[in-house]
Amino acid sequence: MTERFGFLLLPGYSMLAFTGAVDQLRMANRISGTLLYEWVTVTEDGHPVKASNGLSVYTDYQISEIDQFNLLFVCGGIEIEGNVDRSIGRWLHKLDVKKTALGSMCTGTYILAQLGLLNNHKCTIHWENMSFLREKYPELIISPEIFVIDGDRYTCAGGTSSMDMLVEIVARTHGWAMANEIAESFLVERIRGRNDRQRNPLRMQLGHSQPKLSTAVSLMEANIEEPVALSEIADHVGITKRQMERLFRKYLQVTPGRYYVKLRLIRARQLLIQSSMGIYEIAIATGFVSGPHFSKCYRDVFGVAPSQERVNCRSSDLS
Numbered sequence: 001m002t003e004r005f006g007f008l009l010l011p012g013y014s015m016l017a018f019t020g021a022v023d024q025l026r027m028a029n030r031i032s033g034t035l036l037y038e039w040v041t042v043t044e045d046g047h048p049v050k051a052s053n054g055l056s057v058y059t060d061y062q063i064s065e066i067d068q069f070n071l072l073f074v075c076g077g078i079e080i081e082g083n084v085d086r087s088i089g090r091w092l093h094k095l096d097v098k099k100t101a102l103g104s105m106c107t108g109t110y111i112l113a114q115l116g117l118l119n120n121h122k123c124t125i126h127w128e129n130m131s132f133l134r135e136k137y138p139e140l141i142i143s144p145e146i147f148v149i150d151g152d153r154y155t156c157a158g159g160t161s162s163m164d165m166l167v168e169i170v171a172r173t174h175g176w177a178m179a180n181e182i183a184e185s186f187l188v189e190r191i192r193g194r195n196d197r198q199r200n201p202l203r204m205q206l207g208h209s210q211p212k213l214s215t216a217v218s219l220m221e222a223n224i225e226e227p228v229a230l231s232e233i234a235d236h237v238g239i240t241k242r243q244m245e246r247l248f249r250k251y252l253q254v255t256p257g258r259y260y261v262k263l264r265l266i267r268a269r270q271l272l273i274q275s276s277m278g279i280y281e282i283a284i285a286t287g288f289v290s291g292p293h294f295s296k297c298y299r300d301v302f303g304v305a306p307s308q309e310r311v312n313c314r315s316s317d318l319s
Contacts (some may be wrong), residue, residue: 001239003070003173004238005039008088009059010108012078015051017105017162019239021073024166027182028174036174044088052077063091069100071169072152076107080129081276084111092117099152103165106158113137123155124148126196127198131224131267132274144197164192212237213247220260224267227287265301268294272306273313281304 014066046062108124112118122141147156147165156165171179183191216237234241248256268286282295298306
């Protein structure tokens with residue numbers, strides 16, 4: 001039986017994530033010699049919308065014309081806030097009532113979360129948007145994995161992770177022999193699985209040579225809103241505070257304290273750019289006790305005040 005997959009394209013969606021997913025289905029059909037999958041594109045009004053790279057694709061349906069899918073993906077990208085009005089929300093809820101499996105690509109996860117369609121489900125989103133999603137929906141179970149399949153919910157981080165997720169979807173129905181053939185056809189060296197995580201630049205930089213340093217940084221990353229004392233981090237890792245300082249200076253050329261502050265400010269910058277949260281809210285969410293202190297630290301690191309950073313980003317988006 002042919003399965004129908006739908007792709008709801010939102011303004012600014014990731015073209016790479018969308019086309020990467022479709023190509024896995026196309027190749028499954030080609031290898032099998034039968035129509036295992038068909039796919040359709042959907043937009044709110046049936047008109048094409050531009051992807052983040054400025055390109056558009058032909059649209060098959062508007063949302064009022066179709067509601068029969070085995071699986072529907074919400075394809076997001078840049079500027080995801082405000083990209084769903086009531087009509088799209090009602091349509092997605094209608095699909096949920098019909099027991100349609102729902103998924104997302106890149107920031108499409110935010111839309112499903114906004115509509116309450118990820119409640120009690122594990123999910124993922126692109127690493128740049130994780131902090132925003134956690135602030136907005138703290139009750140969500142958000143994973144750093146490249147994709148998550150939890151019951152009838154399918155979410156991926158975007159980029160090439162959509163290819164990995166679709167390969168696993170094909171493999172679950174038609175076997176890993178076909179999945180491997182798909183990977184070989186696209187010259188993919190390795191099929192990544194659900195346990196593969198998104199970026200971890202420090203681990204890539206240090207390899208496995210400094211596990212204590214990696215653990216210390218992981219603790220910092222996990223405690224942004226309520227920073228942990230450096231002495232507590234050192235105790236948890238099993239070294240003295242002085243030893244931890246030596247590790248940071250030797251391998252990262254910075255003190256632990258400065259590194260921790262920089263991590264919090266990077267998270268703050270993500271929230272400034274991606275969300276409509278107030279600057280004081282962002283300061284509190286990243287562990288700063290006052291707005292002026294936050295602004296000073298931000299300016300010291302990024303060379304611009306938080307308020308000006310937001311203005312600059314919005315001006316850049318409009319140009």
